[in-house]
Every structure is written in C-alpha cells, then in structure tokens.
Amino acid sequence: MTDSKRLRIAIQKSGRLSDDSIALLKAIGIKLQIRDRLLIAHSTNQPIDLLRVRDDDIPGLVMDGIVDLGFIGENELEEKMLERQAAGKANAFNVLRRLDYGGCRLSIAVPSEFNYRSPKDLNGLKVATTYPYLLERYFKQSDIDAKAVMLTGSVEVAPRAGVADAICDLVSTGATLEANGLKEEEVIFRSKAVLIQRADPLEDDKQALVNRLLPRIDGVMQAKESKYIMLHAPKAYLEQVKKLLPGAENPTVLPLASCENTVAIHVVSAENLFWETMEKLKALGCSSILVMPIEKMMG
Ligand SMILES: Nc1ncnc2c1ncn2[C@@H]1O[C@H](COP(=O)(O)OP(=O)(O)OP(=O)(O)O)[C@@H](O)[C@H]1O
Numbered sequence: 001m002t003d004s005k006r007l008r009i010a011i012q013k014s015g016r017l018s019d020d021s022i023a024l025l026k027a028i029g030i031k032l033q034i035r036d037r038l039l040i041a042h043s044t045n046q047p048i049d050l051l052r053v054r055d056d057d058i059p060g061l062v063m064d065g066i067v068d069l070g071f072i073g074e075n076e077l078e079e080k081m082l083e084r085q086a087a088g089k090a091n092a093f094n095v096l097r098r099l100d101y102g103g104c105r106l107s108i109a110v111p112s113e114f115n116y117r118s119p120k121d122l123n124g125l126k127v128a129t130t131y132p133y134l135l136e137r138y139f140k141q142s143d144i145d146a147k148a149v150m151l152t153g154s155v156e157v158a159p160r161a162g163v164a165d166a167i168c169d170l171v172s173t174g175a176t177l178e179a180n181g182l183k184e185e186e187v188i189f190r191s192k193a194v195l196i197q198r199a200d201p202l203e204d205d206k207q208a209l210v211n212r213l214l215p216r217i218d219g220v221m222q223a224k225e226s227k228y229i230m231l232h233a234p235k236a237y238l239e240q241v242k243k244l245l246p247g248a249e250n251p252t253v254l255p256l257a258s259c260e261n262t263v264a265i266h267v268v269s270a271e272n273l274f275w276e277t278m279e280k281l282k283a284l285g286c287s288s289i290l291v292m293p294i295e296k297m298m299g
C-alpha cells in the first residue's frame with residue numbers, strides 16, 4: 001500500500017528508462033530496495049514510494065494526479081498529451097527537469113530500396129507507428145495525406161509484413177533500422193527523459209521534499225559533465241597551461257615543496273579533457289596529469 005503523505009513517483013518498470021531513473025534516484029540520496037516482482041518500492045530513508053509501471057501509463061498517472069512525479073520520455077509524454085486532448089481529458093503537468101538520458105528521435109523510415117526524395121513521397125501511403133498522434137500532427141503540419149497505422153511493438157517489421165509502406169519509430173543508433181532493411185528519412189520529434197510533476201499543488205511537506213531533491217538532480221547532472229583535473233606545470237608556462245584547460249577560468253595553483261619552478265594545478269572543468277589537449281599540456285612540460293570523475297557537486 002502507498003501512504004498519501006509519502007511522495008509518489010512513477011518510473012518505468014523495465015525498459016530503456018528504468019536503470020537510469022533508478023540510478024538517478026539513488027545518486028540523489030534516495031535509498032531503494034527494488035525487487036523485480038514488487039511493483040511498489042518504498043524508500044527506506046525518505047517518505048517516497050516508487051510505482052513501477054509501463055511507461056505508457058506514466059503521463060496519465062501524473063495528469064490524473066494519482067502520482068506526484070514521473071520519469072518519462074518526452075515522446076511518450078507528448079503523445080499521451082495529444083491523445084488526452086483529443087479525448088477531452090485533463091492533460092496538464094509541470095516539467096521539473098529535462099534529464100541527460102533517454103535521448104532518441106522519432107523518425108520516419110522507409111525500405112532501403114524506396115526512392116525517397118521528400119515528405120510528399122509519403123502521400124497516399126500507410127505508415128506504421130506506436131505514436132499515431134505525433135505522426136498525424138506531423139502529417140497535418142507538413143500537408144501530407146498519409147495514413148498512420150497503429151502498432152504497439154515491432155514496428156520495424158511492418159513494411160516486410162505488408163502492413164505498411166513506411167514506419168515511424170524511435171531511433172537512437174540506427175542499428176535496428178539497418179537490421180530491418182530500413183533507412184531514416186525524416187526526424188519528426190527529438191526526445192529525452194524528463195521529470196514531471198502533477199499540475200495541482202502538492203501538500204507543503206511533499207513540495208518541500210521535491211524542492212530539496214531538484215538541486216541534487218542538478219548537481220548529479222553537472223557532476224557527470226565535469227572532471228576534476230590535477231597536474232604539475234612549469235611556472236613559466238602557467239598562462240599557456242591555463243588557456244588549454246577547458247572551462248576553468250580560476251584554477252587553484254599550489255606550490256610544490258621540492259620544486260621551485262613547478263606548481264600543482266587543481267581545477268574543476270566543465271568539460272572532459274581530450275587526449276589532444278593532454279598531449280599539448282605534456283609538450284609544455286606538464287606532468288602527472290590526472291583527469292578524475294566527480295560524483296556530486298553543489299554550487
Ligand atoms: N534506442 C533508444 N535509445 C534511447 N532512448 C530510447 C530508445 N528507445 C526508446 N527510448 C526512450 O525510452 C522510452 C522507453 O522505451 P522502451 O523501449 O523501454 O519502451 P516500451 O517498450 O514502450 O516499454 P514499456 O514496457 O514500459 O511500455 C521511450 O519512450 C523513449 O523515450
């Protein structure tokens with residue numbers, strides 16, 4: 001059972017967003033015991049319950065106010081929003097954060113032998129998809145007279161199975177399209193995972209908890225992009241060395257006990273240090289160059 005005083009968060013039970021969503025919750029200090037068959041997971045150190053559901057259900061659970069927060073792909077969120085709009089159902093929510101995982105695009109792809117030149121070539125054709133509302137919106141906006149055929153999965157086999165002439169599905173590396181003899185032609189929507197909150201106000205203590213968790217999410221995402229860089233540099237080339245360190249205007253410069261002409265530089269860099277830059281630093285006489293991951297950050 002869930003307790004209404006506890007913050008309810010919906011996450012995908014198993015799929016592309018599950019591991020990253022759980023990893024993010026753990027990284028922001030929420031202790032969880034996820035057991036495969038358990039569809040509700042209670043946090044052991046925060047008043048939080050996780051509802052583990054199919055991703056299709058997450059937008060509705062948030063928009064109906066059954067859960068407080070949800071982790072969901074923008075593609076699924078937008079599709080469900082359009083579907084609910086068409087059905088006259090409530091479709092309000094707030095996006096709290098755009099996250100750094102679940103990156104993919106919704107694209108139209110055609111069989112590799114199809115001589116595709118422009119979207120006009122889709123006129124009169126059937127396009128199989130799991131996202132009929134997003135696809136119909138694209139057809140409307142692009143003035144294309146084509147038919148969206150709804151399939152809940154294995155969309156890529158539709159042309160070969162004779163169900164449709166083309167498909168509209170999610171693409172990340174393009175490997176699935178290639179394996180099925182298809183080529184990507186039009187990107188109709190770009191998506192990432194987002195954290196959403198229900199539209200009606202939360203109880204004060206729940207909102208206070210959300211407000212504490214959001215800066216932690218920012219800190220985790222920022223930390224993933226940042227590196228802690230340490231190196232020894234010749235004093236004489238300090239300015240040149242600083243210029244080579246990305247996004248690091250004010251590095252910490254420390255004297256080295258045994259060496260008058262050399263200093264230690266410590267810096268948190270907003271970017272990774274490329275091998276090419278490390279080679280340039282070495283050429284300037286730098287040594288002991290270390291690039292380390294950062295686990296957490298706070299301003
Ligand atoms: N190849 C991919 N790379 C990155 N993100 C993806 C990829 N495919 C899908 N996603 C994102 O992850 C979400 C979930 O994808 P997944 O394939 O796990 O969903 P599903 O099969 O509908 O799962 P469910 O059983 O929960 O309904 C997608 O809606 C999209 O936002």
Ligand SMILES: O=P(O)(O)OC[C@H]1O[C@H](OP(=O)(O)OP(=O)(O)O)[C@H](O)[C@@H]1O
Nearest residue numbers: 016154169170171172173174175176177
């Ligand atoms: O461009 P790619 O990197 O090949 O990724 C695209 C595939 O990933 C997703 O499916 P997933 O593998 O999650 O399986 P599913 O279709 O069973 O949900 C999506 O539906 C595509 O089929």
Ligand SMILES: [Mg+2]
Nearest residue numbers: 054055056057
């Ligand atoms: Mg789904």
